[in-house]
Amino acid sequence: MIGARPSRWWILAIPFAIALMLAAAGYRVGTFWFHNGQHRVLASADAGQWARASEDYTDVFGDTTRSYAVRLAGWGHKSSTFVNGRGEEFALPDGIVARTVNLEFEAEPDQALTSCTISLIDAQGRRFDNGGSTSQVANESSACVPEETPGPSVAVLDTDVRGATPDDTQPRPTRWATSPQVVVPRDAEIVEVRVSFEHPDYVRLMPER
């Protein structure tokens, strides 16, 4: 139409367009950040309460789920040495201790629960791990399962059988307890305990304050 004023509705669309542009430009955030750290809480519980988790993961045969429940039963002692799975002892420097965490688990015997990581988060936001590391004071590979009856591991070869109890061991009981150590500064105030198997998922257990 001759003389009509052009529409100005496009100005309103600008903020949406910018937001869409930023979201599209962040297409690598998922791969490089979210899936590379602990960023998604599967389940959460206060001290003494059970947290029930159902975690989707992929093994050599395809997608599957891991279901388990875990409870923070309490704290054990603080030691000036860390003892690894082979019984080797490492003296810790002054101001650093190995803190024992008492955990209780419930799960069916066919759930793959070996190779977990126990993390302690302190008031400063620092994270201290046992598991998922080759450091001599953080290389526990069975923090979440009993030593004699660890149960199945994640199937990685196509000759593996998903959910099968390993040869030479009894099936894992449906309820058990573990007491892994985590190396932390003696005076660290622990505000959160995490149990995780694969990034980005973890279970959050809140200690008593």
Place this chain on the structure above:
Amino acid sequence: MNRAASTAATAAFVIAAMGLGRLITDHVPLEASAVEPFTVTAGLGQTAALEYAEVTVTGIRVTPTITGNPTAKAGGRWLVVDTELVATREPTLMLGFDLVAADGTRYAHSSRGTDCAINATLATGVPWFGSFCFDVPEAALDDPHFLVSRGDYAVDGSGQRRDGLADIDLAIGPADVGTLWSRTEPVDLSPTGVVPPAPAEQAAP
């Protein structure tokens, strides 16, 4: 305005915009700003505090031979850099350990010697000790710097892009080069890990 003037104005605007774009591209150092790491400098025996770790070089040793099983002979000389690292925020894997000479030439560390460190897996708050072994020509001993970071150097520093990097001056001046190069005493390394090295093995130049 009439059609011709409007076309001319549009054309002038487009040309001016292209010219401005060209000016920006020519004068803003995009390459440098895109990849530079954040560097923290320190001297021998001092601690460089990065956001994610603390880096200290506790000593350096120069020798033609690193003892062990097997003994390793340098093609030039071994420059052994004894380090102490602590992750300050979370468990951290560190992969970048390079020697850079005064002329900018970069040297890679070697795993040929027994107990030569390759990388560092750090548990939060727990000091880690390791010795990095560089097999270098004499020219490398003139004012070398030890660069430490999480990321590997990769291609042209791309693994260290926009991350914290510690730059440690190893305090070797031109006058020291000849003395160090002529040393013959073999050097023994402590195993890498959380066990501190025995004091007798630490020797300053």
Place this chain on the structure above:
Amino acid sequence: MPSRIAIMGDRPSVRAVLSRARTFAAARPAKQKAGAAAAGVLLASAPFGGLAAAPEPPPQQLLLGQPMTVGPFEVAIDKVVELPDLAPAITPAPTQRVVVVDAVVTLTGDRPEYAVTLTNNLRVTGGGVKTTERPSLYVVDDATAMSVFNPGVSYRLAIAFVTDGPWQGETATVRANQVVFREEDRGTLNPNAWVGLDEIQWQGSLPLERRS
């Protein structure tokens, strides 16, 4: 008006077709005519080798003691030796042998390089036995395996190939590919890399010493 519809049984004569083609060609602009003429000349040269690719330069002669450049490395071969083993570095099966190219290797570039840049591009043939494609490198002084080189440092290395059986004959042919520096690579996102080409730059028939 010429009819464009071909009616069954009413085919245009050969002469008519040729005449139409000639008119078409004559009506083309001068540039197209020149291009067509050039193409014609090129085709006509085919029987005389006009369409063959340019021949590759022959490989340079490799001799003992003579330095050759393989990418960023300078390699001077001292001798080629056959051994039953290279203990403690290599202990093959009793039927196998180890052929060692004893050489002084220097990295002349200005940055560290991995040993594979060299070992991917060296080959030994001519003994009538199956030979490993890629050799292992060991420092002669201490038998440690060499995996990364620093600029400006020289080593006496045992470039070791494991063979399926004893070498036949008195000579071994040593070949080195041409290795070039490629700054940008569209395919594999691997810039500033030394790339071995499928062309042999150095080749020599060297005497083989047997040590048993």
